[in-house]
Amino acid sequence: MSRAKPNSDPLIQQLRSVLPDSCIVSDPASMKPYECDGLSGYRQMPRVVVLPTTVEQVQAVMKACQASKTPVVPRGAGTSLSGGAMPHKNGVVLSVNRLNRILDIDGQNRCATLQPGVRNLQISDAVEHLGLYYAPDPSSQIACTIGGNVAENAGGVHCLKYGLTVHNILQVKIVTLNGDLVTLGSTAPDSPGNDLLALMMGSEGMLGIVVEVVVRLLPRPPLARVLMAAFDDIEKAGNAVANVIASGVIPAGFEMMDRAAITAAEDFVRAGYPADAEAILLCEVDGTEQEVNAQLDRVKALLDKAGATQISLAKDENERILFWSGRKNAFPAVGRISPDYYCMDGTIPRKEIGNVLTRISAMADKYGLGVANVFHAGDGNLHPLILYDANKPGDFVKAEEFGGEILDLCVAVGGTITGEHGVGVEKIDRMCVQFDEATLAQFLAVREAFDPDGLLNPDKAVPTLARCAEFNAMHVHHGKLPHPELERF
Amino acid sequence: MEIHLDKSIASQDWAKEAEAIVRKCVHCGFCNATCPTYQQLGHESEGPRGRIYLITQLLEGHPADRQTRDHLDRCLLCRACETTCPSGVPYSRLLETGRLMLEEQQPRSGLDRLKRKAMTAVIPSTGLMRAGVGIAKPLRPLLPKKLATQLPLPDKDLTRPGSLHKRRMLLLEGCAQSSLTPETNAAAARVLDRLGISLIPEASGGCCGAVRLHTSDRERGLQDIRNRIDTWWPAIENGIEAIISTASGCGVTVKDYAHLMQNDPEYADKAERISALTLDLAELIAAETAESTPKSELAQDLRVAFHSPCTLQHGQKIVGVIEALLERYGYSLVPVGDAHLCCGSAGTYAVLQPVLSGQLKADKLAQLQLSSPDLIATANVGCQLHLRKDADVPVLHWIELLDRSKG
Numbered sequence A: 001m002s003r004a005k006p007n008s009d010p011l012i013q014q015l016r017s018v019l020p021d022s023c024i025v026s027d028p029a030s031m032k033p034y035e036c037d038g039l040s041g042y043r044q045m046p047r048v049v050v051l052p053t054t055v056e057q058v059q060a061v062m063k064a065c066q067a068s069k070t071p072v073v074p075r076g077a078g079t080s081l082s083g084g085a086m087p088h089k090n091g092v093v094l095s096v097n098r099l100n101r102i103l104d105i106d107g108q109n110r111c112a113t114l115q116p117g118v119r120n121l122q123i124s125d126a127v128e129h130l131g132l133y134y135a136p137d138p139s140s141q142i143a144c145t146i147g148g149n150v151a152e153n154a155g156g157v158h159c160l161k162y163g164l165t166v167h168n169i170l171q172v173k174i175v176t177l178n179g180d181l182v183t184l185g186s187t188a189p190d191s192p193g194n195d196l197l198a199l200m201m202g203s204e205g206m207l208g209i210v211v212e213v214v215v216r217l218l219p220r221p222p223l224a225r226v227l228m229a230a231f232d233d234i235e236k237a238g239n240a241v242a243n244v245i246a247s248g249v250i251p252a253g254f255e256m257m258d259r260a261a262i263t264a265a266e267d268f269v270r271a272g273y274p275a276d277a278e279a280i281l282l283c284e285v286d287g288t289e290q291e292v293n294a295q296l297d298r299v300k301a302l303l304d305k306a307g308a309t310q311i312s313l314a315k316d317e318n319e320r321i322l323f324w325s326g327r328k329n330a331f332p333a334v335g336r337i338s339p340d341y342y343c344m345d346g347t348i349p350r351k352e353i354g355n356v357l358t359r360i361s362a363m364a365d366k367y368g369l370g371v372a373n374v375f376h377a378g379d380g381n382l383h384p385l386i387l388y389d390a391n392k393p394g395d396f397v398k399a400e401e402f403g404g405e406i407l408d409l410c411v412a413v414g415g416t417i418t419g420e421h422g423v424g425v426e427k428i429d430r431m432c433v434q435f436d437e438a439t440l441a442q443f444l445a446v447r448e449a450f451d452p453d454g455l456l457n458p459d460k461a462v463p464t465l466a467r468c469a470e471f472n473a474m475h476v477h478h479g480k481l482p483h484p485e486l487e488r489f
Numbered sequence B: 001m002e003i004h005l006d007k008s009i010a011s012q013d014w015a016k017e018a019e020a021i022v023r024k025c026v027h028c029g030f031c032n033a034t035c036p037t038y039q040q041l042g043h044e045s046e047g048p049r050g051r052i053y054l055i056t057q058l059l060e061g062h063p064a065d066r067q068t069r070d071h072l073d074r075c076l077l078c079r080a081c082e083t084t085c086p087s088g089v090p091y092s093r094l095l096e097t098g099r100l101m102l103e104e105q106q107p108r109s110g111l112d113r114l115k116r117k118a119m120t121a122v123i124p125s126t127g128l129m130r131a132g133v134g135i136a137k138p139l140r141p142l143l144p145k146k147l148a149t150q151l152p153l154p155d156k157d158l159t160r161p162g163s164l165h166k167r168r169m170l171l172l173e174g175c176a177q178s179s180l181t182p183e184t185n186a187a188a189a190r191v192l193d194r195l196g197i198s199l200i201p202e203a204s205g206g207c208c209g210a211v212r213l214h215t216s217d218r219e220r221g222l223q224d225i226r227n228r229i230d231t232w233w234p235a236i237e238n239g240i241e242a243i244i245s246t247a248s249g250c251g252v253t254v255k256d257y258a259h260l261m262q263n264d265p266e267y268a269d270k271a272e273r274i275s276a277l278t279l280d281l282a283e284l285i286a287a288e289t290a291e292s293t294p295k296s297e298l299a300q301d302l303r304v305a306f307h308s309p310c311t312l313q314h315g316q317k318i319v320g321v322i323e324a325l326l327e328r329y330g331y332s333l334v335p336v337g338d339a340h341l342c343c344g345s346a347g348t349y350a351v352l353q354p355v356l357s358g359q360l361k362a363d364k365l366a367q368l369q370l371s372s373p374d375l376i377a378t379a380n381v382g383c384q385l386h387l388r389k390d391a392d393v394p395v396l397h398w399i400e401l402l403d404r405s406k407g
């Protein structure tokens, strides 16, 4: 890495004065794999990649970038599905992967202090012996970093009961564009002043570099059990979800997979998912034995009434983990049935699940593309995976159009265009559908307060008003809004 | 992922196979999480997802530079990424293709070439290895600790049973193992003798091909395989029941003969037969001993840390089998963290990438010795010798433990 040829780029020369050579990647071959994140359809080579090993180095890089008006794109594990970590062509990619130490575990106060490159799953592994865990568990938890989780306000299977990243973070330290190290939030129950901590959640690298995170740890529930219910019809499964939630039970996790997703996940994990079901639901309840049993009875009755063809309870902890493992590996396992997939991320009111899934399936026929659904049903957070073939010219464009139509439908039924994967480059235009001008102007004002020069992850997450004007002109076909038959919220 | 093969290679079988592998990858990055080099270096180009990306560039005909080779060279071929990959990407096959393409595109520098040549000459040649060990033996007490630990201990029991049972299997002697840890195969022969199985030694020694294949010396590696097949064939025609490997690094290669020789009209069928007959010693013993095996008293007080070699857990997907056997015989196992990670031995890696290899070894030993075990057991000669150099406790092949407990 350190043997890059002498480079005439003044920025790189300047970076060399503040970073050891081993922390600078500037040769084209070594930079190539940085050109995209988990959304590999969007690619851009960076100008240079830096891999700092200390917070001081991060500060020095930021100062150098501000002085030279160079864009900075933060990067964690690069698992973003919205192109959030895609480089800027004139910019630096600042990767935090070498800041990967667990700095402190405080069992008594149930919190842990982490560098941003610590992987999500690593946290729970490290505190297991204390009977504690970190609740938000994105499916990518084996790989994604806590810094990336903060930046995307990541959610996961267990967020239905225990909240998203935002509900489980006590404090973060960020390095601002001018190189200052700022602490937001505190380990005390409340801190004076405005809640700037919440502003960092889902900020997608636009407000500063997260360099330290204090997470809240929870005690492992005394008992957790998961039910698997099979359905011969996807709408019935969707309605079952709405009924369970409406009954007042709050499952620890409540997930749905359709037939395509079941086939792919089963091929990898062999969890024992029924191959002939049109959909399965995984519903976990936790608490004391008494609570768990009472909830299981209620959920079982409701699922039964909704028309489940088969209900089985994971017989032990191993099987429980296996049931979840299939779900958590389901996205990439879809690589077994399709060369590429495009993962959408919209939310809808739970009562619309059945309706929306049926309409997505009709759209799939229209576009001539497959679709697999695996998602956080309890939150109404959809993840249709549009199956396409990147080698076929035009296929990705078709997938994007299909995806756009799904998001429009989400908004039209009263939902949003992102549940947890962020906006990134991918959904920036859809922001114009979701928000009006005044709201977007507020977003831009926040951004400007932290970054007046627009250097932090530019052209992502929040569109300029000019961009929206252009998009809306194109998007409103023949003067009609998409799905005019539906009421607007 | 998207890939468009360069026209000049588009019709070749190997290129089509590589293309299919790239297409299977969905770029999720899960594999980086369990990759030892990514963990050490924190660099996208030093993880499986990045390496797949770099090889895709080669396959698309983009010019490679020296850095591409460095990134591919640093891969241990431990295959932890394959275990993790939900999409089922057979990464190691792609990496070998990438390395071969580079080998053709850019000749290596003098010193690099020399090191590789020396190793591919010495390790696979049983005679040379033995000669080297033979010369060094009388000097043993004077040798520095590092070298002395690599030579067989004098008190090792090398006797093999004389009886011939009806059930007979061919034993892979292994090129490094037969010289450096001959006690392993002797112990295996005694344990199996007690189970009513005779191990027939190979007619003549030699490498299974692994060493040359992993240093991108493909043609000579394939020749090693043909030689082995010719050597074993009479025994196979004579009706041996199975081929037994006591070194997981050899076993994984022999199990892959069917794939490696598939385009060789003369050897393809024989190779397929051989791969199907090959078993790791652990698979055999697990099948031959009952759950109810009486626990050995000798074992009672010994706390063992088991190091599962990558070629066993990721290559052959044999997980938890030896651990269960050791417990069945009465040994108690200590918990070992990060058990999926490579120890840094990885065939010739320890010589070619000494710095990274040393870091991985230190990390591995820290995990293995965390609960102060009495000894470390493993299942591959390469890992055994590599760890032995710096371990505070003896490092044995697990079969020696079963042999000692006389089960």
Ligand SMILES: Cc1cc2nc3c(=O)[nH]c(=O)nc-3n(C[C@H](O)[C@H](O)[C@H](O)COP(=O)(O)OP(=O)(O)OC[C@H]3O[C@@H](n4cnc5c(N)ncnc54)[C@H](O)[C@@H]3O)c2cc1C
Pocket (backbone or CB within 6 Å): A037, A038, A073, A074, A075, A076, A077, A078, A079, A080, A081, A083, A084, A085, A096, A116, A137, A138, A139, A140, A143, A144, A145, A146, A147, A148, A149, A150, A151, A152, A153, A154, A155, A156, A157, A204, A205, A206, A208, A209, A210, A211, A331, A332, A420, A421, A422, A457, B027, B028, B029
């Ligand atoms: C198979 C798969 C399944 C997934 N499942 C889920 C899921 O269930 N729930 C969910 O919420 N997400 C999921 N994701 C999306 C993704 O894993 C999350 O968004 C995750 O939080 C990204 O973390 P990362 O470390 O990979 O960040 P990256 O992808 O590297 O970056 C993501 C964004 O965060 C910014 N960023 C990263 N680190 C920092 C930092 N230290 N400071 C400031 N900004 C930073 C980047 O600029 C970028 O905008 C999934 C992804 C995949 C591939």
Ligand code: SF4
Pocket (backbone or CB within 6 Å): B034, B035, B036, B037, B038, B047, B048, B051, B074, B075, B076, B077, B078, B079, B080, B081, B082, B091
């Ligand atoms: S084989 Fe091992 S070292 Fe190589 S990329 Fe896979 S996990 Fe990393």
Ligand code: SF4
Pocket (backbone or CB within 6 Å): A332, A335, B024, B025, B026, B027, B028, B029, B030, B031, B032, B048, B049, B052, B084, B085, B086, B087, B088, B089, B091
């Ligand atoms: S885990 Fe598999 S599909 Fe995902 S990036 Fe790695 S090789 Fe590709």
